[in-house]
Amino acid sequence: MSEKTSPVVKDTFVNRLLGRVTLSGWLALAAPLLAIVFAALVTGIVLAVTGNPPLETLELMVEYGTQPRTMVLTLNSATLYYISALAVALGFRMNLFNIGVDGQYRVAAIIAAAVGGAGLPLPGWLQALVILAAAMATGALWAAIAGLLKAYRGVSEVVSTIMLNYIATSLVAYLLVNVFGVAVAGSNNIGTKPIPEESRIPGLALIPGTESKVFGLIILAALLGIAFHVLLNRTRFGFDLRTTGLNQEAAVAGGVNVKRMVVIAMVISGGIAGLAGMPQLMGSSYSYSLDFPAGLGFTGIAIALLGRNNPVGIAFAAILWGFLYNSAQILDLHDVPTEIVEIMQGITVLSVVIAYELVHRYRIAAEQRKVSKELAAAPAPEGASK
Amino acid sequence: MSVTSQALAAVKKPRKFRLTWPIVLGGVVALILLLSITRVVSGANDITSGGTMAAMLAAAVPIGLAGLGGLWSERSGVVNIGLEGMMILGTWFGAWGAVTWGPWMGILLGAIGGAIGAVLHAVATVTFGVDHVVSGVAINILGFGAAKYLAAAVFADLPGGGDTQSPRLPSPGTFSIPGIGEPLRSLEQTHIFFLSDLAGVLRGLTQNVSWFTLLAVLMVPLTWWVLWRTAFGLRLRSCGESPTAAESLGVNVYYYKYVAVIVSGVMAGLGGAFLSLVAAGIYREGQTGGRGYIGLATLIFGNYRPGGLAGGALLFGYTDSLQLRQGGTSVHALLFTLSLLVVGAAVYLLVKRHRNVPALITAVAGVLVFWLYQVTDSVPEQFTTATPYIVTLLVLALASQRLRPPAADGLPYRRGQGH
Numbered sequence: 074m075s076e077k078t079s080p081v082v083k084d085t086f087v088n089r090l091l092g093r094v095t096l097s098g099w100l101a102l103a104a105p106l107l108a109i110v111f112a113a114l115v116t117g118i119v120l121a122v123t124g125n126p127p128l129e130t131l132e133l134m135v136e137y138g139t140q141p142r143t144m145v146l147t148l149n150s151a152t153l154y155y156i157s158a159l160a161v162a163l164g165f166r167m168n169l170f171n172i173g174v175d176g177q178y179r180v181a182a183i184i185a186a187a188v189g190g191a192g193l194p195l196p197g198w199l200q201a202l203v204i205l206a207a208a209m210a211t212g213a214l215w216a217a218i219a220g221l222l223k224a225y226r227g228v229s230e231v232v233s234t235i236m237l238n239y240i241a242t243s244l245v246a247y248l249l250v251n252v253f254g255v256a257v258a259g260s261n262n263i264g265t266k267p268i269p270e271e272s273r274i275p276g277l278a279l280i281p282g283t284e285s286k287v288f289g290l291i292i293l294a295a296l297l298g299i300a301f302h303v304l305l306n307r308t309r310f311g312f313d314l315r316t317t318g319l320n321q322e323a324a325v326a327g328g329v330n331v332k333r334m335v336v337i338a339m340v341i342s343g344g345i346a347g348l349a350g351m352p353q354l355m356g357s358s359y360s361y362s363l364d365f366p367a368g369l370g371f372t373g374i375a376i377a378l379l380g381r382n383n384p385v386g387i388a389f390a391a392i393l394w395g396f397l398y399n400s401a402q403i404l405d406l407h408d409v410p411t412e413i414v415e416i417m418q419g420i421t422v423l424s425v426v427i428a429y430e431l432v433h434r435y436r437i438a439a440e441q442r443k444v445s446k447e448l449a450a451a452p453a454p455e456g457a458s459k
Numbered sequence: 460m461s462v463t464s465q466a467l468a469a470v471k472k473p474r475k476f477r478l479t480w481p482i483v484l485g486g487v488v489a490l491i492l493l494l495s496i497t498r499v500v501s502g503a504n505d506i507t508s509g510g511t512m513a514a515m516l517a518a519a520v521p522i523g524l525a526g527l528g529g530l531w532s533e534r535s536g537v538v539n540i541g542l543e544g545m546m547i548l549g550t551w552f553g554a555w556g557a558v559t560w561g562p563w564m565g566i567l568l569g570a571i572g573g574a575i576g577a578v579l580h581a582v583a584t585v586t587f588g589v590d591h592v593v594s595g596v597a598i599n600i601l602g603f604g605a606a607k608y609l610a611a612a613v614f615a616d617l618p619g620g621g622d623t624q625s626p627r628l629p630s631p632g633t634f635s636i637p638g639i640g641e642p643l644r645s646l647e648q649t650h651i652f653f654l655s656d657l658a659g660v661l662r663g664l665t666q667n668v669s670w671f672t673l674l675a676v677l678m679v680p681l682t683w684w685v686l687w688r689t690a691f692g693l694r695l696r697s698c699g700e701s702p703t704a705a706e707s708l709g710v711n712v713y714y715y716k717y718v719a720v721i722v723s724g725v726m727a728g729l730g731g732a733f734l735s736l737v738a739a740g741i742y743r744e745g746q747t748g749g750r751g752y753i754g755l756a757t758l759i760f761g762n763y764r765p766g767g768l769a770g771g772a773l774l775f776g777y778t779d780s781l782q783l784r785q786g787g788t789s790v791h792a793l794l795f796t797l798s799l800l801v802v803g804a805a806v807y808l809l810v811k812r813h814r815n816v817p818a819l820i821t822a823v824a825g826v827l828v829f830w831l832y833q834v835t836d837s838v839p840e841q842f843t844t845a846t847p848y849i850v851t852l853l854v855l856a857l858a859s860q861r862l863r864p865p866a867a868d869g870l871p872y873r874r875g876q877g878h
Contacts (some may be wrong), residue, residue, distance in 0.1 A: 412604055419602075
């Protein structure tokens with residue numbers, strides 16, 4: 074750890090993993106690809122051992138996954154994953170591990186749905202904005218609890234956000250059953266009152282050859298990605314945030330109030346997390362009910378790691394995850410448990426992080442070889458005895 | 460000379476709080492007394508009943524085992540967020556072993572299942588130097604997916620099984636301390652102040668206790684003895700405090716970290732097997748319900764000591780068990796206990812520490828809690844399930860700053876980095 078690195082960027086594993094120390098050129102691309110191939114291999118072995126044909130299974134998935142309708146589903150899932158992963162990534166860039174995205178987006182979604190269903194006397198587009206704002210504010214507030222506990226009581230955000238996830242589950246169940254819930258017609262599901270039609274976000278016909286449409290809020294996801302990049306790389310705040318993540322002592326010396334940064338970073342991360350459920354809510358479900366997608370926050374963690382907390386990398390990772398999840402649905406018809414995808418995802422994450430580490434070590438070794446070669450070629454310094 | 464002795468005195472000054480047997484016993488009696496007062500005032504008889512105490516023990520065991528797993532791993536300097544995934548593997552492997560070869564093989568296989576996850580974690584963190592939290596999260600995803608896949612592949616074809624659950628599992632059996640069950644029960648039913656509560660506690664802890672529970676409880680002193688009373692334990696802990704110093708004294712740090720992480724997985728796997736074999740009697744998807752994480756939390760607020768984490772696990776198990784025993788009423792009664800505790804803390808702050816403002820704030824909080832107790836009759840069921848998590852969060856918020864994790868916990872270590 075005490076090697077000669079630049080004084081500000083500590084060359085630790087976390088910094089490399091989080092993309093704060095750049096991996097050069099083709100290696101940055103090769104590492105995740107190799108890891109994915111490795112994960113596919115292991116998955117194939119698992120399939121073979123449990124008596125399923127690996128190649129045919131893979132073929133089935135690719136064939137089903139490239140149908141237009143499935144591609145729409147893939148993009149839709151990826152939109153949700155992307156926003157959730159951005160929320161996680163923002164925390165990561167500051168060494169904050171926000172496991173609480175899961176609770177934050179669920180609490181935000183039910184409050185936003187309730188606001189949308191409340192029948193406010195507003196024009197449709199304005200109400201849509203109010204819904205989004207409500208979601209952001211709720212997510213931010215829920216995350217602020219963990220931020221404040223970390224800054225002022227020293228509670229590890231890892232543990233507090235996990236606890237807050239469980240509390241969120243109870244809170245959402247309580248709000249759904251006792252406060253906002255109405256019976257959904259024709260089922261024993263309960264949900265919030267549906268959002269009025271003029272506040273819904275219409276879908277986009279991006280993929281030709283199918284009736285299904287991609288969530289309109291995919292545009293919001295893209296905008297969030299750009300905003301993420303600008304905020305971190307083009308503003309004073311982003312600089313402070315990255316410095317705090319890289320080297321806290323340096324940040325303090327540079328006049329950064331770390332406690333304040335912790336709270337603000339958690340609040341922004343929670344605000345983004347609050348939006349994670351919105352494409353689903355405003356583009357498809359229109360109300361929060363018992364079958365609202367769960368577990369987005371945990372998926373977001375895996376995707377943020379895979380995409381190295383970089384908005385572009387996260388986009389690829391989100392699409393890969395969406396593809397795996399949706400294309401696996403066909404396997405049920407062929408008596409292969411769809412859970413094989415979760416094994417593949419787990420192995421992918423583990424092997425990707427190991428691959429990044431190995432690539433990094435390879436690079437260091439290569440540099441050292443280069444340096445020692447150059448030193449050997451140089452003439453011996455004057456006065457040095459042979 | 461006098462300077463040195465003064466310096467020594469200054470070093471020794473921070474009052475060293477040592478937990479001795481009289482203090483522990485006194486604390487337990489005080490706790491029962493407090494609950495007894497609450498029971499008499501609120502009429503919520505279930506808060507000290509034998510049934511609740513038995514449920515508390517059963518709920519505390521898996522969390523305590525996960526916490527012990529965390530203790531082993533973190534004492535060697537490896538953060539183990541992957542306990543949850545290892546525990547999930549334990550539930551499936553335990554169920555599979557029990558269905559195929561009987562309960563005791565189930566316990567063994569549960570431990571092995573957890574150890575498989577732990578080997579992965581050790582390879583990633585110790586050999587490859589991957590960040591501990593990241594690897595742990597990956598293990599959790601993997602463990603969850605693997606258990607789901609395996610359950611669908613194996614249990615679906617068994618009679619009584621399905622994609623997400625196993626057939627009924629054989630149980631490892633129970634024992635009771637003979638001759639005291641009936642007298643305690645009748646004493647408990649008289650609802651006498653304190654005596655009945657004591658009877659309830661004793662009955663819950665001595666009657667119909669699973670052998671697996673006994674095994675798990677014994678792990679606490681065993682862990683303490685190995686880690687704090689043997690040379691092996693000293694070396695293992697030195698890896699968590701200062702791996703470079705340990706290395707300079709000839710300790711093979713990688714080896715100790717591997718052993719620690721694998722034992723950690725064994726503990727978590729046992730916790731998982733307990734859930735499927737004893738607590739539920741069946742493997743069910745999502746059975747762990749985050750107990751691996753909660754084990755980690757009890758480890759933290761137990762200040763990385765076996766006794767502390769056992770206490771944390773019991774506290775958690777207690778609040779967890781209440782939801783099954785007239786949840787709304789019992790948790791509501793606990794509000795009264797809480798208000799007593801908070802007001803007690805306020806008096807302590809005022810009289811002993813002379814901190815007037817914090818004392819006032821604490822007192823107001825206590826009065827608020829009491830007011831809440833007065834104006835409500837029962838706590839909605841959704842919140843009784845959240846009680847353990849809220850309690851954990853509160854305890855951490857109050858205690859976090861006094862805790863001391865191992866000095867090199869979670870830091871990357873490469874062999875020879877100290878040179």
